[in-house]
Amino acid sequence: MGEEGRLPLFETKEAKGRTAYRMFSISIFVGICLIWMYRVTYVPGVGIGRWAWLGMLAAELWFGFYWILTQSVRWRPLAIYLSDDGGSDLTFYALLEASHFAKDWIPFCKKFKVDPRSPSAYFAQAFEPLDSHYKDEWSTIKKLYQEMEDRIQSVVKLGQVNEEIQAEHKGFSEWNLVLNSRNHQTILQILIDGRDPNAVDNAGFVMPTLVYLSREKRPQHHHNFKAGALNALIRVSSEISNGPIILTVDCDMYSNDAQTVRDTLCFFMDEDKGEEIGFVQYPQRFMNITKNDFYSNSFRVITKVELSGMDGYGGPMYIGTGCFFRRESLSGTKYIKGHKTDWNKRAQRDGSETVDELEDRAKVLASCSYELGTQWGKEMGLKYGCLVEDVTTGLAIHSRGWKSIYFEPTREAFLGLAPTTLLQSLVQHKRWVEGHLHIFLSRHCSFIQGHGKIKLPHQMAYCIYNLWALNALPTLYYVVISPLCLLHAIPLFPETSAYLFGTIDCALNLLGITKSAFTITVKIADDELSKRYDQEIMEFRTTSPIFTVLATLAMINLLCLGGAIKRVVMDDGVGVESFVLQFAQSGLWVLINLPIYEGLFLRKDKGRMPPSLAFTSTALAVLAYVMPMH
Structure with missing residues (x-):
């Protein structure tokens, strides 16, 4: 093909739907600005409610800033070396076995166009072929792999490479000088x-260099x-x-x-x-x-x-x-x-x-x-x-x-x-x-x-991940203060905001610009860890500070939502229009935390939350529940 007709080896194209997404982003930005204006314009008088309000403003300013940061990327939508940093002779033995098996495995993969070329993954998903010629070779290579796997597992189970195997390769002598995994040559x-x-x-083709x-x-x-x-x-x-x-x-x-x-x-x-x-x-x-x-x-x-x-x-x-x-x-x-x-440059070696x-x-x-x-x-x-x-x-x-x-x-x-x-x-x-x-x-x-070296949107894109951790502070504030304010009848949002944003969100869904993504599927089973994972049942089991925080936050939202509903019922629904969005918000968090409530109180399997953790989190939540905010 001539120079003018030569096609590039690759081409980068911009994603479709950019205009629709930009319109959606602009609507979100307008909504963020309206929230900020509302917070600044209607600050309550002196009291706990005022400080809660200002805290919400600070959290929402951060969320808005972080959302703007994310738009930087959403607006424009061999030789083989194995490094064994543990210095294990068992790993070396496994690699040695693999090097022997590769002499049969590589020709087999090339001949029958095998994918994936990891034998473990391949045999886990492949069925025995019906073709007699292919079937014979397939059975032979599978047998070789299983034999190799059995030898490696036997050595691992024993915890050491026996002297007979060590004598087969000079490399094992290196471990005579190894003191431990953190002190060796x-x-x-x-x-x-x-x-x-x-x-x-075994087919006569050159094999790649393999280095331990x-x-x-x-x-x-x-x-x-x-x-x-x-x-x-x-x-x-x-x-x-x-x-x-x-x-x-x-x-x-x-x-x-x-x-x-x-x-x-x-x-x-x-x-x-x-x-x-x-x-x-x-x-x-x-x-x-x-x-x-x-x-x-x-x-x-x-x-x-x-x-x-x-x-x-x-x-x-x-x-x-x-x-x-x-x-x-x-x-x-x-x-x-x-x-x-x-591309032809290689390491120069004396013959x-x-x-x-x-x-x-x-x-x-x-x-x-x-x-x-x-x-x-x-x-x-x-x-x-x-x-x-x-x-x-x-x-x-x-x-x-x-x-x-x-x-x-x-x-x-x-x-x-x-x-x-x-x-x-x-x-x-x-x-x-x-x-x-x-x-x-x-x-x-x-x-x-990156200043002056990469584009500003590129710098912003890196910071999306650099600032992940700081999202925890405004999120924690929202998750704790909002339900407590709901419990104590402190309004945080305008009366019509829930209906306004609900209408906008519904319209966007009907237009196909966004999709509803909130779906919860709860399954309960009594089995070992791997089976629970396959059945998508959350694994708690361990008493961890991380779980204590999660469980406490879940209990705070549950207790506050229950208390707020009780207050509304007893008051015959008076003033409920001021708390519609807070009820929806707290209710959503309760739904999201259903697996945690199950782990705390309903499940009997080994993956449930330990009783001590359930007691601690509930006690902390009750303490926050009875704490006065006026």
Whole structure:
């Protein structure tokens, strides 16, 4: 095809329905402004009601500001290295077994176009074929996999690799010098050398290089967690293979689509825009999401709307997994327009150098002292000093002029495991929001680090997540003060507001601009944790401060709603028009908390809330209930 007729390898298009969404957003903004005007214009006189009113104004100012912040993204809708940071010989043994199995598995996948190429995932969902030729090979490969799986499970159950197995590979001798998982030398083993002509699978094709790495750890050296492990991996890989593209995935994830690498290269190798792309981010997806995703592990708004929206300003942030990097973008290099990548550049190796000599030379790059006095963790590699180093790393790459791509293919590229208990999910969120707030309060804040380097909407998009934690304060105020004011007959909203916003919301639903999303499905079952998760029954069980807060807030709303209804009934409904919206608000929170009430008082299974937690939360709620507000 001639130069004029050449098609790009990829194309970015703006989403449909932007005009309708912008009209919807403008109506929301007008509503927010009207609420602010009402708060400022009708401030009550001196008393508790006045302070409650002003507190609501402060909360609503924050909610309005945060909503405006979110519009920045909604307005514009390889060699293989395994880093074992635990330094376990059991992990090394499993990887060694996998390297042997791969000689049969890879040809089988190529011949029959197998997807997904994770044998565990494939055999969990595949049925035995009817075709006799395919059936024989399928049965043979499945038997080989099960035998490998049994050997690994036996070793794990035993807790150690027996001497007979250790004698099969020199790598096991490394563990003779390991004191514990936090105090050991660098362990580096090249299990498959892709440049060795003898490193072929059973069909005769060259196999990819496979490397095991456990970086050096010493008590006197801070190891910088995941970022430190990945930086060691980046340096070691540059010495052994030096591939221009680096994929990072978490240990609980697997590739669900064999075409993912090819699709990604279409972005990097596009002749028009490929050279400016620093990384390609795929959405984080999970294989064990329940039908209604009752722990909200899918992050639909983030993955479907916000990350896509960031594409309009320079690309999505790095979310820690399922991401392909251009090696140059991770090395601290700034994007220079017109630069061309040499896709054939590989690590230069002396033909006389043995694998053992290469391993010894590369081990130095994963030592504790290597980074001292260097820019690693600062301007090179992944950033140090933050719980969400992935976000600060992505921002640094964007600030150096690189762009990123968010690609959400029809078939999920990578699948992992989502938390299966409420506490696990909440703890994960706690870690994220803590790390993001730390970013906002540091020099890594997008308004500081990105100033003059990335567009203002891009800076705002990063802050959507940086300010997650601060949403808790106005939300907590709303959840506590509003029902208490309802209980004590302190009006907080105008008499007609419920009908006005109800009419607007109904009209928007009828026009198809918005959809009603509030649905509650309550199921009760008596079984073990995994079965309760499959049946979408919330798991409490543990006595946690997080659950105490949730249960107390739920009880406050229940008691206050009951007390307010009692007052209205006894007063024959006098003055109820001033509290319509507060009744609706408190009633909604009670409905949302139905699973908590069940966990407190109705359920008898092991996943219910402990009696001590039920007593504490109820006592605290009663205390708030009887507290005077006049």
